[in-house]
Amino acid sequence: MARFALGRGEFGLIAALRRAAGRARGPWRVAIGDDAAVLRVPAGSELVTTVDALVEDVHFRFATTDARSLGRKALAVNLSDLGAMGATPVGCLLALGVPRHAAGARLDGFLAGLLAAARASRCPLVGGDTVASPVFFASVTAFGVAPRGRALLRSGARPGDRVLVTGTLGASALGLAWLESGRGGAAHARAFVRRHRVPRPPFGLGARLARRGDVTAAIDVSDGLVQDLGHVARESGVAIDVDVARVPLPAGAARVAAQLGLDALASALHGGEDYELAFCARRTAPSAAELSRKLGVPIREIGRVRRGRGVRLLRDGKVVQIPGSGWDHFKAPAARAEE
């Protein structure tokens, strides 16, 4: 490890990363500059760790995103996973593949974005491996801590629990579709494009939910709401009913979706990359409105956990089918475009 060595002579980069790591507060005893990083996990805490990879022309294209946004996103998607476990971020490692032609401005932009996100979320970069690669890829491993035995799992939902979700859903999928359609920077679509380029997980919320004691399960909405709630249902051995009329859509979604020939609700249910938090809470927990006020984050109740299997979509109490599929890692839009 500790190979932030892009050929000889690039010690400026290593030095910059070291300064970033050196400034980092937190429990790290050794960061960039050794074979590995050393972390003191505070007593009474557990380590929570996750990895996510973003690959050029599969998860993103430089035609539709800039390197700096990508750097921020590479960390954000991992912070989203940590939040879904109820963990507080403490640091990250980066494995970065960089094509020769991208070793200049693109690399600098990516690192600037990542380091800015790391500072903002108090999740310092503590090491990594930067390698030459035919395509640009970034694999971030993030570390967090959670009070012992209090991490939020996918497996804790019980019949009778309420199902809640933060923010709004579908903006990222619509933003991506807008970019892919080549429609350019229309003002009313800008917020959607931004949501796609740099997701904004509800930082810090997961850890606060974990401390409550009445939140039973959580997952980040990365593969699409229905697919992700399906993971919770399967891991918990329960069924989940979603009232589609309650699913929160972003302002202006209907207009953007219509222009793209898409359905805003289908994008919200199946679109993916929202990086909002879906969670289950006991019946005795405060209402969504009350939680929302207490925690300073928009929260909506969208369904119930019951005995059974799978996820059902309901409208006015009747089962409905709303077509669309969650994120399939081998059918990314960029890849699809080649076919």
Added chain:
Amino acid sequence: MARFALGRGEFGLIAALRRAAGRARGPWRVAIGDDAAVLRVPAGSELVTTVDALVEDVHFRFATTDARSLGRKALAVNLSDLGAMGATPVGCLLALGVPRHAAGARLDGFLAGLLAAARASRCPLVGGDTVASPVFFASVTAFGVAPRGRALLRSGARPGDRVLVTGTLGASALGLAWLESGRGGAAHARAFVRRHRVPRPPFGLGARLARRGDVTAAIDVSDGLVQDLGHVARESGVAIDVDVARVPLPAGAARVAAQLGLDALASALHGGEDYELAFCARRTAPSAAELSRKLGVPIREIGRVRRGRGVRLLRDGKVVQIPGSGWDHFKAPAARAEE
């Protein structure tokens, strides 16, 4: 995370990985199947973590290695880093990029190799992210634990310390050169090729050295002995003298090197990818022969730490120049071949 989902219907793979994770002994409370993995770091221990990426056509080519060997190597290079910190492995995460055409036998072979290495080293795979990618790449994050404050750093070497190295050096570089030369499977070169394909770090040794108290610094020999000792010298603020006559060469190295028009000693000094352990020990530590006997690993004393900067090569007490350069991540052999 927890996206071992290569499209729908590949639950066989997820199930296999879950079984592997479920069987894993160790301090993991949640492994594959949630947003993140949860680790209980034992009291009195620190977490040690490292990441290394291997990229197709940069670090390896499927023309000269098989997927199973690659899977073993992807973990081994990380275990080598953990060992160099004096840590005992506890688990790993995998970010894997797989081209569509490789999603069958090649993926299976890679995972079989990785899981076999994980079992052998008690370093279970606890999660990951498998994604489509134009090239095959594997980024492994490994986790280990070390007694609090006892991790072996690069920065601990002091003037007067002895410099030691395990095993022999140069076999991997000669094995790679043999493969690249297209000479095929001659019996006398087989051991060199094997060393290149699947490195064998001295598993468990680093943790035992860390417990001794008279080992002051360590590094794994991955970029070439001279370059890696240079890292120790720089981080420790010292100079290192290496007696080149003492550098341990593998049996048969002279013959293989001569056939390739290479120099066995230069390969040992600069070749890289040996994944042996170089370490510094106080003058009062037992002799190399004694350490070797006690620890059951070949160990040779090859030099001394002194005041100053940089690494000097000596023969009969006189400074010599032995050309060759350590591993340059942007001039990998496979990439060089294109130029």
